[in-house]
Amino acid sequence: MDQFAETLEKIGSFGKYQLFICGLLVFSTVPNGFLVMAPVFTQNTPQHYCRIPQLEELATQQNISRDSTEYQTWLDFSLPLEKNKEGVFAKSQCKRYSDIGFTWNGTSAIPMHTNNSNRVILDCNHGWVYEGDRTTLATEWDIVCADAWLLPLTTTLYMVGFLIGSFVSGIFSDRYGRRPTFLLGTAAMYACIGLNGFSVNIYMYIATFFGCGVTSLINYMAAFVLASEIIHVSKRSLIGSLEITGFSVGYMVLVPAAYLITDWQWLVRIQVVFGVLFIPYYWWLPESPLWLMCSGKVEEAMVIMRKIARINGKTIKNDDLKMSLLLVKTDEKEKPQEKAVQKFTYLDMLKHSSIRKRSLVMFYIWFMVSMVYYCISLNTSNLGGNMFINCFVAAAVEIPSFVLSWLSLELLGRRCVLSSFLCISAITLGISPFLKAGKNKAIASIIFKAPTFAKRYKFFLTSPLPVSETLMIAGAMTSKFFISACFNIIYLFCAELFPTLMRNMSIGASSTAARVGSIASPYLIFLGQQTNFYSPYLIMASLGLSAAGLCLLLPETKSIPLPETMEDAEELERYTICCSGGSRKNIPTTRQSSAV
DSSP: OHHHHHHHHHHOSSSHHHHHHHHHHHHTTHHHHHHHHTHHHHTOOOOEEEOOHHHHHHHHHHTOOTTSHHHHHHHHHHSOEEEOTTSOEEEOSSEEESSOSEEEOSSSEEESOSOGGGSOEEEOTTOEEESSSOBOHHHHHTOOGGGTTHHHHHHHHHHHHHHHHHHHHHHHHHHHOHHHHHHHHHHHHHHHHHHHHTOSSHHHHHHHHHHHHHHHHHHHHHHHHHHHTSSOGGGHHHHHHHHHHHHHHHHHHHHHHHHHOOBHHHHHHTHHHHHHTTTTHHHHOOOOHHHHHHTTOHHHHHHHHHHHHHHTTOOOOHHHHHHHHHHHHHHHHHHHHHHTTSOOOTTHHHHSHHHHHHHHHHHHHHHHHHHHHHHHHHTGGGSSSOHHHHHHHHHHTHHHHHHHHHHHHHHTOSHHHHHHHHHHHHHHHHHGGGGGSSOOHHHHHHHHOOHHHHHHTHHHHTOOHHHHHHHHHHHHHHHHHHHHHHHHHHHHHHHHHSOHHHHHHHHHHHHHHHHHHHHHHHHHHHHHHHSOTTHHHHHHHHHHHHHHHHHTTSOOOTTOOOOOSHHHHHHGGGSOOOSSOOOOOOOOTTSOOOOO
């Protein structure tokens, strides 16, 4: 690899050619953000109630609208009360009385019952009526009440597709090349999206959405690998950050598209238009020259390298280039023999006490961060207020969070920054649901236990629900801001905690733990919808606080060279723990410097 880096320097390691190709590959991640977060709108469940044919016939005869006060009064007679997820009694969304409960004298409704406890309660055997004019999976196929579990299942299987796609991408990319893996993965992704948009039932939707999950990650990972192999190693973290930013941009683009397109099927189908933009990629994208050389295709690698040199304004003799590439090929063939001196398996991550501690802590943190990230992102439509604004803000806060995480890592280190961000995210998330209680007086009395506070801030404490919703949304978005920053930090921190020959393995295992967290997130949201509003937030806050505490068990790695051997990695435990670059013990100068 060192020989390849030297060759790349001769032809330009980050010139015009790399900027163009990396720009194409970063742009390719924008649709991924759109696709992953589309369920916020396509799978949203609007307020609903049982369809009652007698009421609809009466409303037609009397020329009364469903939105009228009179019709709502009729529903009060016809629907039983039950506690909703916020613990407030409201009209049932899944049950109805066997009779409408009143008679109509031409001008008003006359109650038929003085006591509803003896009335017979039925399921919604005539379907449901949904509020609003948007169509979603729930309204299309009546996926509510007893069938509501199918909605989180669709997202969960999409995340399972992510997990499978991460393995498939690596296998295909190494065997058949980066370029064909990216192109076929992209084509397959848009084929799955197209089929998904024409689903005729929920089972076809689930199957095609699962396919979207598998293929979208193949596309995403192949793009990163291809970009990282044509640029200097020092720019790889930049490309990784730009790909995440591209994902966030797609997330933001989703909002105006969903606002303008009220039919869920067209919101899915419109994504296929993005696919047209990738047709020129067939001619524009090169194969990774490093992969070609390692595969013995030196002549093809030379063609690409000469093209890079020409566009970057560099000159290199053909003989010099061929010799350099042959040296790279020889270097790559000798590496397996060098690595045979010390090989690691996943079991080695649990054998040594210090490595075992780091592995288990990092697995837990990755699991928690991923679960909280997707829970907040996919639950923006249930926060209250305007779901379009909620979703856009949830996407927009990610970009400044990346800037904050980078600055914090530079100035303060890894361990304390990650722990602090996890703690802030957990606290703001934990208090958020209590701010939506309609009246804040009870909360204030519990927190402050001060009558003078209640008297002084009477207006705030008795404010209507919209003000409380705003506070809750602000808390949730603050949590999203810091958990997004944590996502950016854990990649770097994890890489710095393990020896060279275990580094990719540790990131891969941690990423798998993150996938498990994302798989669990839809059902945590579902728990809040079916039981009570507070449960998911309290669970996530508890996990976040415990992760913040466990993070303090890890060593600080700021300004410490990357550990190359197991002994180097274990030696990290001996370094002085600090957060602001204080004194440290002397460390060998022969080891590679940290990336940040």
